[in-house]
Amino acid sequence: MKRLASALWHGKGLRHLPIAVGADDAPPVRLELERAGHAPLDVSAAHVPVSMRPLVLGVRLDDARRDAPTARCTLAVRDAASGARLGEITLDPVGEVPLAAGTLSLFRTVACRNATAPAHVRRWRYALAWRHAVRAPARGDGLCMSAADLRCLNVYYTWPRRVFLVGAAFEGRTNLFPMDLVGRVSPDDFTLALRATSPAIELMERSRVIAMSAAPAEHLTEVYALGVHHRKPTVDTSTLPFDVRASALHGLPVLAQGFTRELTVRAVHRVGSHVLFVCRVDAERGRTTRQIAHVSQMYAEWLAKRGRALDRLG
Numbered sequence: 001m002k003r004l005a006s007a008l009w010h011g012k013g014l015r016h017l018p019i020a021v022g023a024d025d026a027p028p029v030r031l032e033l034e035r036a037g038h039a040p041l042d043v044s045a046a047h048v049p050v051s052m053r054p055l056v057l058g059v060r061l062d063d064a065r066r067d068a069p070t071a072r073c074t075l076a077v078r079d080a081a082s083g084a085r086l087g088e089i090t091l092d093p094v095g096e097v098p099l100a101a102g103t104l105s106l107f108r109t110v111a112c113r114n115a116t117a118p119a120h121v122r123r124w125r126y127a128l129a130w131r132h133a134v135r136a137p138a139r140g141d142g143l144c145m146s147a148a149d150l151r152c153l154n155v156y157y158t159w160p161r162r163v164f165l166v167g168a169a170f171e172g173r174t175n176l177f178p179m180d181l182v183g184r185v186s187p188d189d190f191t192l193a194l195r196a197t198s199p200a201i202e203l204m205e206r207s208r209v210i211a212m213s214a215a216p217a218e219h220l221t222e223v224y225a226l227g228v229h230h231r232k233p234t235v236d237t238s239t240l241p242f243d244v245r246a247s248a249l250h251g252l253p254v255l256a257q258g259f260t261r262e263l264t265v266r267a268v269h270r271v272g273s274h275v276l277f278v279c280r281v282d283a284e285r286g287r288t289t290r291q292i293a294h295v296s297q298m299y300a301e302w303l304a305k306r307g308r309a310l311d312r313l314g
Helices: 002-010 119-134 148-157 200-207 216-230 297-305
Strands: 015-020 031-035 047-051 056-061 073-080 086-098 103-114 164-170 173-179 184-187 189-195 211-212 242-247 251-256 260-271 274-285 291-294
Touching: 002 103, 002 251, 015 251, 047 103, 047 184, 047 189, 047 274, 056 086, 056 184, 073 103, 086 148, 086 173, 086 260, 103 148, 119 148, 119 297, 164 200, 164 251, 173 216, 189 200, 189 260, 200 211, 216 291, 291 297
Parallel strands: none
Antiparallel strands: 015 291, 031 073, 047 056, 056 103, 073 086, 086 103, 164 173, 164 211, 184 189, 189 274, 211 260, 242 251, 260 274
16 A cells, blocks of 8 residues: 555656667567658667656668658557557657768657556546656756656657667876667767766767777666766776776777677767767677667567567576
């Protein structure tokens, strides 16, 4: 009874579960951009999160498709195995960012539909999420996303988002922190969206280089503990519970074992609550067998009911 009373008062967020994904695992869903007068466009390899408040998503369009959306459109989520429509997010175009290959069209999320849970389950969880959003200022939540954006984000996380440890350094200051708001949108374009209040932004802007390490699933607790580094101007990487080394190309902190990626910053854009780094991929090395990723709890439950349970962590 106390737990129920607490949930009713404080609410509860829409969970994104930690799971383990293999180096070669393909996402179990595909994403399609639906626009009036156009055939659905598969954008599974060309989408990234850009801002959390307001919630803005980016979709790359090739130069051959310069007819960028100017009116409301839809990002549809389909099960890759069956083609079943699992939900959709209604989008309004709000701008664009140039890339080395094509253009990243920016979309503000407007509404969504989630078909991965029964209506009564969705209503209950959405009610708790609404209360959770209302109570965000009292909790000291610096982001304070709206309930509508939280629902859209939960649909977006039917696509498992891999977690990386991002390494940055400049003039004696160093940081290493976890992120999942990252993604490749073309062979030559990789983006990271970092909350605008993070001190690491200065390191990344001034050095113009970034390193990434795939977050190993066997170190879930330790990876999550590094979340506090988002608020620190510098950290001593020699005290971390990982073996950390300098990356081969840019000399930035990376895990000594597993997959690493090194980037050069091409451009920086401020969009809503976040700063978007558009980067060139300089080098990729190694392999991480089981990497942490985040996925919508309702979608994970949908898969489990069909005998396709994900490799859950924690």
